[in-house]
Amino acid sequence: xxxxxxxxxxxxxxxxxxxxxLLGVGPKTLSAMVRNGKVPGFRIGERGYWRIRRKDxxxxxVPKSTxxxxxxxxxxxSGSPKAK
Numbered sequence: 001x002x003x004x005x006x007x008x009x010x011x012x013x014x015x016x017x018x019x020x021x022l023l024g025v026g027p028k029t030l031s032a033m034v035r036n037g038k039v040p041g042f043r044i045g046e047r048g049y050w051r052i053r054r055k056d057x058x059x060x061x062v063p064k065s066t067x068x069x070x071x072x073x074x075x076x077x078s079g080s081p082k083a084k
Contacts, residue, residue, distance in 0.1 A: 012054040016041075019052040023060065 014022075019039075020030040034041035034050050039060065041052045 010055040010058060013051045014054055014057070016050050016052065019054075019057055022057050 016031050016034070017027045020027045023030065025033075030039065030052075031050060033039040034052065039052065040056045041050045043049065044051050
């Protein structure tokens, strides 16, 4: 399965390797993120291989304009909301 196929179907269930390619991180990094609850995932099979839903990956890929809006409302010094 190529990357384009993965990009076009939000209902797909991906392996850690496939999801890692989409996010631009290594499989070990993504596995750790799933184990720590930073990325939603579930285990299948006797060995408990991790799987990640494509639509959950979509939620992690936030546009830059959204990131900037949330960053501007937090003070970089303290990490708390800026006073208005």
